[in-house]
Amino acid sequence: MTTESAPKPASGALEPLREPAFRRLWIANVASNIGQMIAGVGAAWTMTELAGRADMVALVQTAQLAPVMLLALPAGAVADMFDRRKVALVSLSLALAGATVMSVLAGLQMLNPALILALTFLMGSAMAVYNPSWQASVSGQVPSSQVAAAIALKTVGFNVARSIGPAIGGLVVVLAGPTPAFALNALLLVPLMVVFWRWRQVAESPRLPPERLGGAIIAGVRYVANSPAIRGVLCRTLITAVLGGSLYGLLPLIARDLPGGDASTYGLLLGSFGVGAITGAVASTRLRTLFSSESMVRFMAITTAAALGVMAISNILLLTQLALLLAGAAWMIGTTTFNVSVQVAAPRWVAGRAVAMFQAAMAGGLAIGSGVWGMLAQALGHETALLISGVSLALSTVIGLWLPLPLRARPAVEAETLPEPDVGMALTPRSGPIQVEIEYRVPRPKARAFWLFMQQVGFGRRRNGAYDWSLARDIAEPEVWVESYSCPTWLDYLRQRSRTTQAERDLHQRAREFQVEDQPIRIRRRLERPFGSVRWRDDAPDRGFDVAPLSGPGA
Secondary structure, three states, X not given: OOOOOOOOOOOOOOHHHHOHHHHHHHHHHHHHHHHHHHHHHHHHHXXXXXXXXXXXXXXXXHHHHHHHHHHHHHHHHXXXXXXXXXXXXXXXXXXXXXXXXXXXXXXXXOOOHHHHHHHHHHHHHHHHHHHHHHHHHHHHOOOHHHHHHHHHHHHHHHHHHHHHHHHHHHHHHHHHOHHHHHHHHHHHHHHHHHHHHHOOOOOOOOOOOOOOHHHHHHHHHHHHHOOHHHHHHHHHHHHHHHHHOHHHHOHHHHHHHOOOOXXXXXXXXXXXXXXXXXXXXXXXHHHHHHOOHHHHHHHHHHHHHHHHHHHHHOOOHHHHHXXXXXXXXXXXXXXXXXXXXXXXXXXXXXXXXXXXXXXXXXXXXXXXXHHHHHHHHHHHOHHHHHHHHHHHHXXXXXXXXXXXXXXXXXXXXXXXXXXXXXXXXXXXXXXXXXXXXXXXXXXXXXXXXXXXXXXXXHHHHHHOOOEEEEEEEOOOOOOEEEEEEEEOOHHHHHHHHHOOEHHHHHHHHHHHOOOXXXXXXXXXXXXXXXXXXXXXOOOOOOOOOOOOOOOOOOO
């Protein structure tokens, strides 16, 4: 399960709904989410009746979430590279095909556990590709001043669907069986496809050619790998999701074992969790102004652990609902904290991929956790599995001693475009590799401080696309330091320059303050292969890109 940025209780929170394109897409998306929740209840309850095994029931949740773990990063890259409207339509068409097949097979009573898992995985894969395109398209539907409010409304819409969808699904399954539940999912996908078909996105002319899929994925992974703050948040997200995965994977069994438990009971329990999640989403904005991120995550872990303990021993529907209400609020507060920490730390050029990796960590953790806790429940009983999960989640708070969350969220602001570098050669996008050397003269008493400071600069260079970064000191002239790094091609170098944030630019300026007064910093840019570049043959053409040098001082 994925979450998005928490809503902000500012005036004008509903303003984005005045924009026709966003309003139509928002309403259609809420309806589609309700359909998915209804179908999810049908799939989980059908598996409960067909298999009855705890591990098989938990695997339904795994089949829904595993695609997000596997496809989120490629899907985020695709959303950045191609027409998001077309990506959404293709993925929704695939989801519609899966929902239709499941409806037909259910009507013919041909569903079995393997088919349920396979079709659930197919539809989950389609929606995993769709979600980044829907999320990234918001900036093209509302003015820039309303983007934050639009993201908040998306969160509210998802949790509204999660609150009422399962309850509707439970009633549908009880009154008419699983076939209508699967059919409703297919039916509610159609309006969303129609709205996307009619939406006309205003195309923007990119300054540089789009990256290829493989390169875009590598760039996203490289950025996160060289961003200690984001990397720590993703590790915490994954661990929390694995330990708390029992909440999702074992809920059908909790509903079944309650007095008079049936599919409608399962829907009511999911609805209780959804109502709590809405409450948590609304409260999280205010709480972030009062408490640190670490405090909010600790609250989430301990409160959710307590709720799991109550659900493990409760045989009263109302008490279980109250526990889920509390768990939903706490879980949303914690996961929103993780999400916001990732989103504000990533600059715009990689934000979609960073958020996709957060979604992969969350969904992957829940998928793994659902499977693990399902197997443990099969061996020891779901009550014991819930208790062990709760204790583990409470103990996970000590991880903050090794992987603390950022104290304050500092948005990554893009820096102004640099002036054009001096170029005296005829370069093409594939000319390369490009080697960059920056020579500093640093007084000897500042040598150690300079070396320590430049490690931060190195992280920034590598995040944005440089490789083989190093910092060397001249043996004959100890005041001379040379920072060097490379980029695979001229186009990669231009991208690396264009991705600098203002915080990184400030680091570069502070590095210059170590320089001996009245001594200029020397920058050299070299082409490693001046003849033939990276072409296989001298007459191999470039791919039709006309790339002019970007524009500032600095490398």
